[in-house]
Every structure is written in structure tokens, then in C-alpha cells.
Amino acid sequence: MKWTTICDLTDIFPGTGVCALHKGEHVALFRPLADETVYAVSNIDPFADASVMSRGITGEKNGAFYVASPLLKQRYLLASGECMDDENAALKTYKVRVHDQKIQLA
Amino acid sequence: MQKQRIVVIGNGMVGHRFLEELVAKAGSDQYEITVFCEESKVAYDRVHLSSYFSHHTVEELSLVKPGFYEKNNIQLLLGEAASIINPEEKIVSSKTGRMVAYDKLVFATGSFSFVPPIKGYEGTDTFVYRTIDDLDAIEKCARNSKSGVVIGGGLLGLEAAGALKALGVETHVIERAPMLMAEQLDQQGGNMLTRKIESLGVKVHSGKNTLEITDGEQARKRLVFDNDETLEVDFIVFSTGIRPRDRLARLSGLEIGERGGIVINDQCLTSNPDVFAIGECALWNNQVFGLVAPGYKMAKITAERIVTGDSAEFTGSDMSAKLKLLGVDVGGIGDAHGRTKGAQSYVYQNEPEQVYKKLVVSEDGKRLLGAVLVGDTSDFDNLLQLKLNNIDLPESPEGLILPNTGGDSSVGVGVDALPDTATICSCFDISKQQIAEAVQAGHTDMAAIKAETGAGTGCGGCVQLVGQVLNAELLALGVEVKNNLCDHFEYSRQELFHIIQVEKIRTFDELLAKHGSGHGCEVCKPVVGSILSSCWNEYILEESHAKLHDTNDVFLGNMQKDGTYSVIPRMPGGEVTPEGLMAVAKVARDYSLYTKVTGAQRIGLFGAHKSDLPEIWRQLIEAGFETGQAYAKALRMAKTCVGSTWCRYGVADSVGLGVELEHRYKGFRTPHKMKFGVSGCTRECAEAQGKDIGIIATDKGWNLYVSGNGGMRPRHGDLLASDLDKEALVRTIDRFLMFYIRTADKLQRTSVWMESLEGGVDYVREVVMNDSLGLCKSMDKEMQSLVDSYQCEWKTTLDREAQLKRFNHFINSDQQDENVQFVAARDQHRPATSVERIAMTPVEA
Numbered sequence: 001m002k003w004t005t006i007c008d009l010t011d012i013f014p015g016t017g018v019c020a021l022h023k024g025e026h027v028a029l030f031r032p033l034a035d036e037t038v039y040a041v042s043n044i045d046p047f048a049d050a051s052v053m054s055r056g057i058t059g060e061k062n063g064a065f066y067v068a069s070p071l072l073k074q075r076y077l078l079a080s081g082e083c084m085d086d087e088n089a090a091l092k093t094y095k096v097r098v099h100d101q102k103i104q105l106a
Numbered sequence: 107m108q109k110q111r112i113v114v115i116g117n118g119m120v121g122h123r124f125l126e127e128l129v130a131k132a133g134s135d136q137y138e139i140t141v142f143c144e145e146s147k148v149a150y151d152r153v154h155l156s157s158y159f160s161h162h163t164v165e166e167l168s169l170v171k172p173g174f175y176e177k178n179n180i181q182l183l184l185g186e187a188a189s190i191i192n193p194e195e196k197i198v199s200s201k202t203g204r205m206v207a208y209d210k211l212v213f214a215t216g217s218f219s220f221v222p223p224i225k226g227y228e229g230t231d232t233f234v235y236r237t238i239d240d241l242d243a244i245e246k247c248a249r250n251s252k253s254g255v256v257i258g259g260g261l262l263g264l265e266a267a268g269a270l271k272a273l274g275v276e277t278h279v280i281e282r283a284p285m286l287m288a289e290q291l292d293q294q295g296g297n298m299l300t301r302k303i304e305s306l307g308v309k310v311h312s313g314k315n316t317l318e319i320t321d322g323e324q325a326r327k328r329l330v331f332d333n334d335e336t337l338e339v340d341f342i343v344f345s346t347g348i349r350p351r352d353r354l355a356r357l358s359g360l361e362i363g364e365r366g367g368i369v370i371n372d373q374c375l376t377s378n379p380d381v382f383a384i385g386e387c388a389l390w391n392n393q394v395f396g397l398v399a400p401g402y403k404m405a406k407i408t409a410e411r412i413v414t415g416d417s418a419e420f421t422g423s424d425m426s427a428k429l430k431l432l433g434v435d436v437g438g439i440g441d442a443h444g445r446t447k448g449a450q451s452y453v454y455q456n457e458p459e460q461v462y463k464k465l466v467v468s469e470d471g472k473r474l475l476g477a478v479l480v481g482d483t484s485d486f487d488n489l490l491q492l493k494l495n496n497i498d499l500p501e502s503p504e505g506l507i508l509p510n511t512g513g514d515s516s517v518g519v520g521v522d523a524l525p526d527t528a529t530i531c532s533c534f535d536i537s538k539q540q541i542a543e544a545v546q547a548g549h550t551d552m553a554a555i556k557a558e559t560g561a562g563t564g565c566g567g568c569v570q571l572v573g574q575v576l577n578a579e580l581l582a583l584g585v586e587v588k589n590n591l592c593d594h595f596e597y598s599r600q601e602l603f604h605i606i607q608v609e610k611i612r613t614f615d616e617l618l619a620k621h622g623s624g625h626g627c628e629v630c631k632p633v634v635g636s637i638l639s640s641c642w643n644e645y646i647l648e649e650s651h652a653k654l655h656d657t658n659d660v661f662l663g664n665m666q667k668d669g670t671y672s673v674i675p676r677m678p679g680g681e682v683t684p685e686g687l688m689a690v691a692k693v694a695r696d697y698s699l700y701t702k703v704t705g706a707q708r709i710g711l712f713g714a715h716k717s718d719l720p721e722i723w724r725q726l727i728e729a730g731f732e733t734g735q736a737y738a739k740a741l742r743m744a745k746t747c748v749g750s751t752w753c754r755y756g757v758a759d760s761v762g763l764g765v766e767l768e769h770r771y772k773g774f775r776t777p778h779k780m781k782f783g784v785s786g787c788t789r790e791c792a793e794a795q796g797k798d799i800g801i802i803a804t805d806k807g808w809n810l811y812v813s814g815n816g817g818m819r820p821r822h823g824d825l826l827a828s829d830l831d832k833e834a835l836v837r838t839i840d841r842f843l844m845f846y847i848r849t850a851d852k853l854q855r856t857s858v859w860m861e862s863l864e865g866g867v868d869y870v871r872e873v874v875m876n877d878s879l880g881l882c883k884s885m886d887k888e889m890q891s892l893v894d895s896y897q898c899e900w901k902t903t904l905d906r907e908a909q910l911k912r913f914n915h916f917i918n919s920d921q922q923d924e925n926v927q928f929v930a931a932r933d934q935h936r937p938a939t940s941v942e943r944i945a946m947t948p949v950e951a
Contacts, residue, residue, distance in 0.1 A: 007917045015626075015653025016660075018917040024947040026925075029917070032625065044925075049940040050669040051915070051925050055657040059627030061593065068628040070657035070665055075628075 120385030121214030122149030226319035290438025680707030689729030749786030758803035
């Protein structure tokens with residue numbers, strides 16, 4: 001698997017997200033805590049069709065992290081992309097890792 | 107089929123209630139409704155008439171929801187009295203010659219003030235106390251008077267005395283009986299009330315019969331009493347009882363009682379089967395009811411009967427009353443005098459605190475027959491329910507009125523003991539069961555219960571009890587009555603505020619570690635972020651805070667539907683210079699921003715790419731602007747009218763004050779957004795009474811209204827204080843805001859907050875003006891610290907290199923978001939819809 005370096009881990013404030021351009025797609029990268037846990041999902045809000053997901057607030061429910069859309073507040077699990085408020089909606093997920101303090105997408 | 111024609115004569119409180127009941131039950135399209143209203147004003151609240159002197163707006167007293175008559179297609183004939191009825195042809199004619207046919211006719215003509223034929227009563231400077239016109243006349247007269255007297259020391263008379271006192275004249279009350287409020291109180295209770303009222307500066311003359319009114323020597327009028335004593339005053343207000351307005355009914359051949367009143371049966375029908383009579387004009391079982399609650403009951407029964415042909419029956423009404431007269435709490439229930447055979451009583455009297463309470467119980471001591479409460483009415487609801495529902499009294503009934511001296515001596519009923527049929531709200535005749543059903547249907551907070559059932563929205567006396575029923579029902583449903591913020595904090599916003607303030611907690615992580623669990627969510631994070639800002643007012647995008655805020659706060663603009671942001675610089679009080687306009691125009695043109703004047707007297711620029719925001723703001727700040735916090739739960743702006751500087755009507759500089767206040771309170775976060783308004787005269791062009799803080803200039807200073815709201819649920823502000831000088835005004839606003847910040851629930855506007863407070867604006871006034879909680883000193887200090895620590899968030903952001911990187915759309919590319927596209931609209935542009943958008947793929951550099 002070929003990994004592309006996107007940015008430094010420290011480019012993302014703990015608890016927030018950023019948007020990356022990867023293979024022509026908008027990818028939201030989230031760092032929910034101050035450690036090396038990172039998630040990657042599509043940055044496109046499926047309801048508004050706008051590139052905004054990385055700007056949502058991250059939350060935690062029963063140990064699982066999610067992001068709430070900054071527009072209409074639908075929540076998506078970061079690990080699976082599943083929408084917690086509407087079973088017909090989901091975010092695409094991407095393979096992501098932290099390597100030598102760099103965030104990389106496959 | 108032809109619609110049924112309904113004619114209502116009279117548009118007072120009861121007549122209007124009938125219309126509301128009717129359209130609520132059947133919808134207005136089933137009927138053709140015509141209403142004759144002799145007064146030139148639509149139905150208004152006569153119960154709170156004296157409040158008119160503090161706000162002077164007919165609207166404040168109005169009972170009519172905006173658009174009610176239009177929406178329901180009700181023909182309202184204002185200023186047009188019905189003059190003749192032809193019961194055979196079923197036609198009502200008015201003074202203007204208009205003729206209206208009816209199928210059902212409802213008399214709601216109310217009553218008039220009875221003035222005893224005392225010699226000389228007809229002269230000038232004599233008034234009655236019944237309508238807004240009466241009030242206007244009294245006020246006009248009071249301006250040229252030093253003293254006034256109210257003849258009649260009943261409920262309404264004391265209300266009138268309160269009005270006179272508020273108008274600043276020396277006030278006297280004359281009562282023929284040996285005591286005040288003889289209808290509701292016993293002698294001792296009356297005496298206590300007299301002492302309390304006299305200590306407030308109103309002179310009470312009880313046991314005096316006025317024989318004659320002549321011209322005075324020291325003042326304009328002289329009253330001569332039966333013991334030859336005299337009293338000189340400048341004007342006289344009669345409040346000596348009411349008489350049903352039954353003249354028209356009499357002329358129409360309806361049966362009238364011996365001493366007046368349109369005779370009705372249990373269905374509220376008069377002697378004519380197509381004619382009803384309700385309210386104070388009606389005589390049921392030889393009684394006229396001079397209170398609003400029985401009138402409302404009759405209105406409901408009549409509406410039900412017209413719609414369904416059937417209804418409950420009127421079975422009389424409890425004449426109990428609880429009210430605040432001249433600031434004194436007074437309550438009377440049932441048989442206050444112990445006139446029932448074999449009745450026994452218990453009395454509690456506390457002279458130092460001027461409290462008097464009496465219970466009247468049945469011969470066997472098992473039932474409550476009546477009660478008198480003066481100086482402390484906190485037991486009223488409890489006692490009333492005991493009486494209305496015939497609940498067995500505890501073994502020692504005196505415990506019901508004795509002060510709770512600790513231990514487990516409380517013998518209150520508790521809502522659980524009330525039967526389902528117990529009337530909780532007598533204004534709207536709402537039972538315990540109806541409230542319980544509303545809770546079961548998902549209306550689980552006070553505001554929702556009020557909106558759904560109407561309970562607690564009349565006189566407000568039952569709000570506490572409604573709350574108890576609500577909580578009991580929630581418990582019964584297994585809903586734990588907790589106000590936890592979310593899964594991560596077992597505390598309400600108020601509690602968290604307290605914790606953060608007392609423990610001096612500076613970050614979310616510290617709070618979570620000490621008092622929470624898990625990692626937080628989109629509910630608790632912004633709330634805590636807001637509290638931290640309210641307490642310490644640090645730059646909100648410090649690294650430790652950035653994750654807490656909604657995107658609006660994070661990028662200091664309001665996110666629009668396409669992911670772009672708005673740019674709204676502060677224009678305090680709506681002022682902007684030509685140079686400022688040019689600077690705004692330049693960035694709008696350079697960055698292709700859609701431009702609109704917002705509802706907040708300032709200019710909004712829309713459609714800015716996130717990545718352009720820093721440069722746009724750099725230019726605006728250079729031109730002298732600062733952030734307008736249009737994105738924040740904080741003060742948005744102070745709307746002002748032009749004020750005395752330019753306006754020929756203005757009495758004070760509203761713009762100057764608005765600018766000053768906007769600068770004073772800008773920046774720090776509050777539980778929800780806030781809007782201010784400042785008007786330079788009573789024309790109120792700034793619509794201040796619809797704002798969280800509304801200020802209106804008077805010739806003596808500023809009137810301060812609080813907790814108004816526009817938007818989805820408009821609310822008229824409450825008058826917190828009158829005629830303040832600027833120093834007192836600012837001090838009062840400081841404290842009001844701090845009290846709101848400290849005690850509001852999450853995302854609660856000041857309007858909803860006010861409604862959630864028991865005691866409402868009176869309570870808030872006690873806290874912020876009379877320091878009843880001893881908080882004022884610390885609140886003053888806290889506000890000053892917020893004011894002193896203001897910074898323009900945009901300026902701070904631009905000064906920090908690390909912050910700027912966040913504004914790029916991509917972390918790994920300088921390209922902008924290609925999904926942001928516009929199409930032309932009305933000489934400007936709007937966001938393209940997904941269908942209109944041209945597909946593009948950004949290429950990695």
C-alpha cells in the first residue's frame with residue numbers, strides 16, 4: 001500500500017479536524033484527543049453537499065468518536081462513517097495512519 | 107349549508123375568551139362571527155389595569171394575539187355599541203344603523219362601576235376605575251393634584267389606591283365597613299392589611315360613611331362623613347362595587363334579576379333559548395360573579411354548547427383570590443368569616459413580621475372551609491386545593507399555617523394527594539389530569555406545558571403548582587427530573603458555571619477531568635466554552651478552547667449553506683461613517699461578496715471563502731472596524747433610533763447611549779445571543795421592548811425593559827425599572843446580565859429564562875436592585891472584569907501566525923474550495939445549488 005504524507009500530526013489541534021486534498025477528493029482528518037488517534041472521512045456533508053465536515057465538533061458516545069455536521073448537526077461515527085441520525089446517510093472513510101509524527105493517507 | 111351566525115355583544119375579557127374557546131373548538135370557518143365592542147380598544151386585561159401606569163401601552167394590556175380577528179375572520183365592530191335587539195327576527199342593530207342577524211347571541215356586556223348617590227358625587231374631579239379611558243382621565247387629573255381618595259376599600263379599590271400612589275399623590279382609602287376587603291378577609295386580617303398599607307404611606311379610613319361631597323378649602327374637594335369628620339382631597343375615585351350591564355337585555359325582554367343581572371341557567375342560557383349571557387352581566391343562582399375566573403368558565407361552557415350542543419354545567423365558582431395589593435400579599439379562600447354553622451378557626455399572627463393567617467374548618471375538623479392570608483400567601487395554593495377537593499385535613503390542621511420551624515412538620519398536600527380533577531389553573535380551568543396528559547404527550551418542560559395547555563399564562567398564580575404537577579408526572583413516567591447537560595457531565599449549566607467560577611477552572615480538559623467523564627460532545631463543549639468565556643473572557647481560540655466552539659466561533663463568521671462565511675463588522679448603534687462604508691464596499695467588491703443590510707442595523711457581506719477571511723478582516727480592521735460578533739452567543743448589537751440629536755421628538759440621545767452600551771457589553775459570551783434596543787422617546791422607533799435589553803428615554807431618565815424577544819416567539823419586555831439616570835441604568839444592566847449569565851440554562855434566551863424564574867421580573871428586580879441575594883457586589887465586579895478584558899478577536903487572530911494556517915481550505919494545498927460557486931441573482935449573486943454547480947476536480951500541486 002502506498003502512503004501519501006498529508007501534514008504533521010501537530011498541524012491538527014487536539015479535538016479538531018482539518019480538510020486534506022487527496023487524489024482530487026476532500027478528506028476530513030480528525031484528531032479527537034491529544035494522542036496519535038486519527039480518523040479520515042469524506043469532508044462533504046451529504047445533506048448540504050458542501051465541503052465542511054472537518055469543521056464540525058467532535059464528540060464521544062460510549063467510547064466511540066463522532067463528528068457533528070457544522071451545518072445541520074447530523075452526527076457521523078468517525079470509524080465507520082455511519083450517520084447516527086439517519087441510516088440512509090454515511091460518509092466515505094479513508095485509510096489513514098500516523099507515521100513518524102506525520103499523518104498519511106493511503 | 108349556510109354558516110351559523112354568532113353575534114357577541116361585548117369585547118371584554120370574558121367576551122374575548124368566548125371567541126378563543128369557540129374557534130379553538132370548532133375552527134372559525136364554521137361560523138360567521140360578529141362582535142360589537144363599545145370601547146375603541148380590543149379586549150384588554152382589566153385585572154392588571156394598574157400596570158398601565160407603569161408602561162402606558164394599551165398593547166401591553168391587550169389580550170388579543172396579533173391577527174386573531176383577521177385570521178379567524180371575525181368581524182369586530184370597534185367603538186360600535188349594540189343598541190336594539192329583536193328577538194323574534196333575531197337581529198341586532200347598532201347605533202350606526204347596522205343590522206346583523208344571528209342564530210346564537212351571546213351577551214358579554216360586563217358590568218359598570220356603581221357610584222352611590224352621595225350628594226355632590228357628580229361634580230368634576232370624580233372618577234370610576236374600570237377602563238383605560240378612566241385611567242387616562244385619572245392620570246391627567248393626578249398631574250394637577252396633590253391628593254386623591256378612593257371610596258371603597260375592596261379588592262378593586264385597593265388596586266386603584268395602588269395606582270394613585272404610583273401616580274405620586276397623597277392617597278387615602280375610605281371604607282364603609284369596619285375593615286378593608288370585607289368580602290375576602292376577617293376583621294383581624296383586615297386590620298393587619300390596614301397596618302401594612304398605612305406603613306406604605308396610604309391613609310386608610312375604615313368604618314366611615316361618606317354623606318356629602320362639597321368644594322374644599324385646602325384642596326378641591328371635601329368629603330363629609332357621618333360622624334361629621336371631613337377630609338379634603340383634590341380628586342375622588344369611586345370603587346364601590348359593580349352592577350351588571352343588563353339594560354339592553356332588559357329592553358330585549360330577557361329575564362332580569364330583581365337587583366339586576368341577566369338570569370342564566372346552568373348552561374349559561376338566558377330566558378331565550380338562543381341567547382346566552384356570560385361574565386359579570388350574568389346572574390346565576392341569584393349571584394353575580396365579579397371575578398374573571400367564573401366568567402372564563404361560563405365562556406367555555408357556552409362555546410362548548412354552541413359547538414357540540416352539549417356541555418358541562420356551570421356549578422358556581424370559588425371566589426377565592428390571591429393577589430398583591432400595593433405590594434402586600436393577600437389571599438382569601440371560601441368562608442373567611444367562619445359563617446358556616448359550627449365552623450371553628452385557627453389563627454396565626456406574627457406582628458413583628460406583619461403576617462396574619464387564619465384557617466376556618468368544619469365542625470368535625472375534617473374539612474377546610476376557608477382561609478385568610480395577609481403578608482404571606484405561600485400557603486395559598488396548598489389550602490385552596492384542600493378546600494376545592496375536599497381533602498381530609500391532617501390531625502393538627504394548624505400545622506398548615508404555622509411557620510415551618512424545622513423537623514418534619516410539613517403537612518402540605520403535595521400534588522400526589524390531589525385528585526385528577528383538581529383545578530390547577532383557574533384562569534383557564536386546567537385540571538391536574540390535563541397537565542398530566544400534556545406531559546405524557548411529550549411536553550416535558552414548563553414552557554411547553556404553558557404553550558400546550560395555557561396553564562399558568564393567566565394570572566400566573568398557579569405556576570409553582572403546575573411545576574409540581576409536571577415534575578410529579580415526569581417522575582411517574584420514570585423520567586428522572588435532572589437537568590444534566592449531557593452524558594459527560596451530571597450537572598446543569600448553572601451548576602457548571604458555579605463550579606468553574608468557584609474552582610477557578612480555566613480549561614475544558616481540567617473540568618472534564620475533575621467533574622466529568624468520557625471525552626465531551628457537541629452539546630457540552632460549546633456550553634463549557636461559553637461559560638469559560640463568561641468567567642475569564644480569554645481569547646476564545648486559544649489552543650485549549652478552539653475545539654470547544656461551533657465553526658462560527660472558530661472561524662469568526664457565520665457559516666452559510668455552501669460552507670462560506672459571512673463578514674459583519676461592528677457598527678455600534680448602527681452608526682457608520684462614509685469612509686467606513688467605502689472600506690466595506692471595497693472589500694465587498696474585491697472579494698465578490700453579496701452585500702445586504704442585516705436586521706441588526708449593520709452591513710453583512712456574504713459568501714466569503716474561509717481562506718479569504720483573514721485578508722478581508724485585515725483590511726476592515728485597518729479601516730477602523732472591529733468584529734461584530736455576529737457569529738457568537740454574545741451581544742450582537744444595540745439598535746437605536748436617531749434620538750434627540752436629530753429627531754424633533756427625541757427627548758434623549760439614544761444613539762449615544764446605544765453606542766456606549768454596545769461597547770461596554772461587546773465580546774464576552776452569554777448563554778445565548780443578546781440584542782439591545784434604545785429608543786429616544788416613547789414612540790419607540792428602536793422597538794426596544796422586543797429586545798433582551800430595551801431602553802426607552804423618558805423626560806426623567808431611562809426606562810429599562812428586559813427579556814423581550816422578536817423572532818419565532820415574540821415576547822414583550824418586562825419593565826424592570828423606570829426613570830433611571832445613566833449610572834443607575836448601567837449598574838442595573840450589569841447586574842441583570844451577570845445574573846442571567848450565572849443562572850440561565852444552556853442556550854436559553856433572556857425571554858425564556860425570565861419565564862422560567864419563579865416570581866419573574868419582580869424577583870429579578872429584588873435581586874438586582876434590592877440585592878435580596880447579596881450578590882450585587884460580586885456581580886458588579888465580575889461584569890467590570892469582563893468589560894476590562896475585551897479584545898477584538900479578529901485582531902488577535904491576525905496577530906497570531908499559528909492561527910492563520912487554519913483558514914486554508916486544505917491543510918496540504920493553497921487551493922480554494924472548488925465547490926463554492928455562485929450564480930447571478932438580482933444584480934448580485936447567490937450560492938449555486940448542487941444541480942447548477944459545474945463539476946470540477948482540484949489537482950494536487
